Amino acid sequence: MIYSFYFKLFQLSWKSLKSNIFRSFLTTLGIMIGAATIIIVVALGEGAKQDIAAQYSNMSVTTILVNGPSTEGSKSKLSVDDIPVISAIPAVADVVPMLTGKVNISTTENTASFNVVGTFPNFSSVANLTYSKGGFFEQVDDDDHTKVVVLGATVAEEIYGSRTPDVIGQSIILGKKEFEIVGIADYKGGAFGPITIDEAVFTPYSSSYRYVLGKNGKFSFNINAKNVDLLEDAMLSLTKVLREEHKLGATTPDDFKLKDMGATVASAQSSSQTMAILLGAVGFIVLLVGGIGIMNIMYVTVSERTKEIGIRKAIGAKDHHVLTQFLFEAFILTAVGYLVGTAASVVIYYVLLSFGIKVVFVGWSLLLSLIITFTVGMFFGYYPAKKAAALDPIDALRYE
Amino acid sequence: MISLSSIKKSYFIKNTEFPILKGIDLSVKNGEFIALMGPSGSGKSTLLNIIGCLDKPTHGEYLIDKKLVSNLSNDELADVRNTYIGFIFQNFNLIPTLSTLDNVALPSFYNGNVDYKKAKELLDLVGLSDRLDNKPNELSGGQRQRVAIARSLINDPAFILADEPTGNLDSKTGADIMKLIVSLKKDFGKTILMVTHDSHLAKLTDRVIYLKDGYITNKKSI
Numbered sequence: 001m002i003y004s005f006y007f008k009l010f011q012l013s014w015k016s017l018k019s020n021i022f023r024s025f026l027t028t029l030g031i032m033i034g035a036a037t038i039i040i041v042v043a044l045g046e047g048a049k050q051d052i053a054a055q056y057s058n059m060s061v062t063t064i065l066v067n068g069p070s071t072e073g074s075k076s077k078l079s080v081d082d083i084p085v086i087s088a089i090p091a092v093a094d095v096v097p098m099l100t101g102k103v104n105i106s107t108t109e110n111t112a113s114f115n116v117v118g119t120f121p122n123f124s125s126v127a128n129l130t131y132s133k134g135g136f137f138e139q140v141d142d143d144d145h146t147k148v149v150v151l152g153a154t155v156a157e158e159i160y161g162s163r164t165p166d167v168i169g170q171s172i173i174l175g176k177k178e179f180e181i182v183g184i185a186d187y188k189g190g191a192f193g194p195i196t197i198d199e200a201v202f203t204p205y206s207s208s209y210r211y212v213l214g215k216n217g218k219f220s221f222n223i224n225a226k227n228v229d230l231l232e233d234a235m236l237s238l239t240k241v242l243r244e245e246h247k248l249g250a251t252t253p254d255d256f257k258l259k260d261m262g263a264t265v266a267s268a269q270s271s272s273q274t275m276a277i278l279l280g281a282v283g284f285i286v287l288l289v290g291g292i293g294i295m296n297i298m299y300v301t302v303s304e305r306t307k308e309i310g311i312r313k314a315i316g317a318k319d320h321h322v323l324t325q326f327l328f329e330a331f332i333l334t335a336v337g338y339l340v341g342t343a344a345s346v347v348i349y350y351v352l353l354s355f356g357i358k359v360v361f362v363g364w365s366l367l368l369s370l371i372i373t374f375t376v377g378m379f380f381g382y383y384p385a386k387k388a389a390a391l392d393p394i395d396a397l398r399y400e
Numbered sequence: 401m402i403s404l405s406s407i408k409k410s411y412f413i414k415n416t417e418f419p420i421l422k423g424i425d426l427s428v429k430n431g432e433f434i435a436l437m438g439p440s441g442s443g444k445s446t447l448l449n450i451i452g453c454l455d456k457p458t459h460g461e462y463l464i465d466k467k468l469v470s471n472l473s474n475d476e477l478a479d480v481r482n483t484y485i486g487f488i489f490q491n492f493n494l495i496p497t498l499s500t501l502d503n504v505a506l507p508s509f510y511n512g513n514v515d516y517k518k519a520k521e522l523l524d525l526v527g528l529s530d531r532l533d534n535k536p537n538e539l540s541g542g543q544r545q546r547v548a549i550a551r552s553l554i555n556d557p558a559f560i561l562a563d564e565p566t567g568n569l570d571s572k573t574g575a576d577i578m579k580l581i582v583s584l585k586k587d588f589g590k591t592i593l594m595v596t597h598d599s600h601l602a603k604l605t606d607r608v609i610y611l612k613d614g615y616i617t618n619k620k621s622i
Binding site: 005008009015307308311314315316319320393394397 | 502511
């Protein structure tokens with residue numbers, strides 16, 4: 001009986017909203033936009049977070065990048081000759097040299113421009129490479145300047161039309177020289193120091209210097225400290241030994257640059273978080289405005305329906321009946337706003353995806369949006385409802 | 401049925417007392433049809449509000465069915481209005497967003513016994529069984545008053561309060577509505593109190609009460 005009574009009251013509220021459908025729509029528009037904004041903002045934030053995570057997935061927080069300074073004219077003495085002194089630093093776990101440069105990579109059928117990376121065999125283990133075909137080259141290849149090459153997955157796809165082509169033993173031209181393919185790396189995603197692994201080919205350092213890049217290659221080190229606590233120590237020692245090795249005078253500036261990847265990752269993450277908070281604030285403000293919209297219209301509704309409230313009270317409605325009816329109306333407006341907003345956010349989600357914007361749907365954003373939407377909607381719906389319920393039946397009946 | 405003894409009602413504006421009803425004694429027997437007449441400013445509306453449990457007297461006792469109602473809370477008064485009293489207003493007072501059927505059934509929501517079957521029967525009784533789904537603005541004045549009469553009966557109240565029920569109708573429609581109201585007493589045994597300015601209508605009742613300057617007088621003074 002009580003159930004059917006409230007169900008009936010709910011239906012009455014629904015009828016009342018339906019009788020002025022356009023105004024009901026305008027009332028709930030703010031709630032719709034707010035609900036959709038929150039869901040999309042969370043998806044954008046999560047997308048950015050995953051993007052950053054993927055980009056730096058091959059980097060550890062113990063990584064230090066060392067490269068030549070960007071200032072023009074200063075020639076860097078950074079080279080493989082520095083490796084022994086760097087390796088001698090107790091805080092350093094491993095050091096990988098990289099000589100990189102863009103060259104044309106071609107077969108008889110295809111040509112494409114990618115980074116050639118001349119490096120040492122330990123690159124494979126430091127970058128955690130795995131292979132769909134073949135494997136990485138060995139120390140002997142570097143010693144003998146062998147013309148062998150390992151292809152990144154994207155390079156293979158671009159040139160052979162597959163990420164895992166059967167081309168081990170075949171030859172490919174880097175710049176002008178013919179190299180033999182010894183391995184195809186699995187798709188990895190993300191960057192390693194200055195390069196994207198999937199979009200690069202790897203040859204022994206000596207071969208890349210001698211046959212492909214020469215002095216045009218950019219030289220850098222990818223160094224890992226033994227652990228995070230030793231990072232600071234490793235960086236100080238690096239500066240010291242490199243200055244000594246390069247024989248720099250006390251007043252000469254460094255001819256190399258150290259970049260601490262942990263700090264880079266952290267700052268990228270924190271800037272994406274700041275962005276997410278900003279967007280979240282926008283979503284909240286939209287909802288707040290939406291809530292004020294509800295309150296505004298409900299107020300108008302209460303004055304407009306004063307007479308109706310008077311009639312209802314005269315024929316036996318108690319204060320809480322009127323209150324419940326108006327709260328039901330606020331509830332319906334909020335619920336419809338939330339559902340339509342959520343549906344809209346799905347559409348927006350796929351539109352964003354189709355524009356190549358990284359968005360990742362997160363389940364809890366639905367709940368978050370639900371909680372905030374209903375808090376705002378019911379909060380702003382309550383006051384006008386309370387006012388409606390408190391009207392004096394005689395005054396309300398007399399109202400024209 | 402109802403009994404008022406030394407009912408007084410005053411309004412206070414800035415601590416100044418404005419007495420409206422200065423001591424009303426009135427009792428109405430079961431099944432009686434009473435006309436309440438009086439010039440404007442005589443306190444007619446105020447008395448009607450008190451009898452209709454929309455307002456509380458400043459002094460005095462008011463009993464319906466031997467139950468004291470003059471000191472009830474607002475929610476208790478709402479219950480009394482819902483159960484004991486059927487209202488018929490001069491300007492019909494239907495809810496414009498609801499259909500005829502919903503309007504008639506509405507008082508039955510508020511006591512928890514939603515009764516659409518009875519609402520349909522009552523609309524049939526007042527001759528509007530083909531208008532169940534129409535909104536009030538799709539009906540003529542006479543039809544709207546018929547809906548209001550059907551609504552006043554839904555909770556089967558013993559007592560009907562009619563406030564100038566034909567005041568907004570032309571004389572022919574008014575006469576039809578009056579027939580219907582008279583039949584409420586004759587066929588249903590309702591006790592009726594009707595406010596009117598029309599002495600011809602007053603003649604249809606069992607007894608006429610005149611109100612003047614806050615008192616009931618025996619003299620016809622209109």
